[in-house]
């Protein structure tokens with residue numbers, strides 16, 4: 033038995049490859065480094081869906097129409113605002129039809145953005161803003177969240193985030209989606225299982241603690257002492273290190289570029305950025321000193337935290353924003369798995385008491 037199924041191969045996929053040795057993420061033959069320079073979220077959805085679902089003539093328009101179609105679910109969502117946002121989004125997603133066709137797939141990709149923005153506004157005592165089907169998913173998400181037209185840099189930063197997280201091999205939520213898809217349940221069932229897995233702090237929950245760390249450090253000139261004390265206490269620094277990536281986390285580099293772009297446009301509080309840079313520098317320096325044999329680099333969560341905070345998402349909704357991107361991968365993996373026609377049904381080792389003899 034391999035605890036945590038570590039090193040167990042449980043699927044063949046054409047969708048993405050996490051190449052930890054070389055620090056690369058390949059999505060359908062394109063490295064993430066190239067993908068973020070050439071593609072928007074809609075292009076990546078099309079890339080992931082290709083061959084698994086029919087291609088609409090204009091995916092951006094089809095996704096816009098799907099946002100409009102899902103918006104009606106918010107009409108009676110007031111009772112959900114006291115739930116954590118990810119649970120509210122899950123409850124609304126559960127209302128969608130459980131098909132395995134393109135309309136279902138598009139609604140599932142559209143819905144996390146519509147539901148997250150709508151629930152956050154309802155919680156703030158504001159009315160949800162109806163989607164604008166003419167906009168890109170990233171632009172419309174920020175518009176529905178903030179109620180104003182976002183800057184080109186803000187749209188580009190969210191778009192880059194969505195592209196960066198759209199797929200990542202057989203992570204826990206994607207595996208959950210594939211297990212459900214293998215039973216021939218519908219795509220909505222797969223996405224609900226995946227979102228439930230993502231909700232757990234061991235999977236989708238690290239960017240919030242990165243901000244808690246920045247809050248704890250407080251001032252740039254406190255970074256060295258704070259990091260040193262945390263490491264002396266045996267704590268792990270949030271936003272550093274990775275189980276698979278051994279040289280670099282390519283997603284961190286992709287998001288670092290987006291954070292720099294936001295900073296250049298004045299969309300990040302310069303004091304927050306200075307604090308984050310001081311914390312990153314102190315953490316990298318001290319991790320190198322303490323673990324010279326292990327490349328412990330900045331990971332995707334560190335820049336995700338800065339980026340989503342700067343875009344105006346509250347930290348309790350970060351998992352929902354992760355789902356807005358990753359849902360594209362979940363749907364594609366669910367279709368890929370269902371097409372194999374093979375039920376996923378592993379074995380367990382019984383370690384309980386032996387059967388008692390009848391008296």
Ligand code: COA
Pocket residue numbers: 238267268269270271272273274275276323326328331332333
């Ligand atoms: N801070 C401090 N020390 C760390 C560390 C971190 N972020 N990441 C790893 N280390 C240490 C480990 O404690 C271990 O030390 P030891 O040999 O004295 O026990 C050593 O470095 C090697 O660890 P490694 O095998 O590379 O890490 P892992 O595979 O066990 O863990 C993570 C990978 C991601 C769980 C780990 O790096 C971590 O907890 N990071 C912080 C949380 C985080 O950012 N998660 C999001 C990941 S995308």
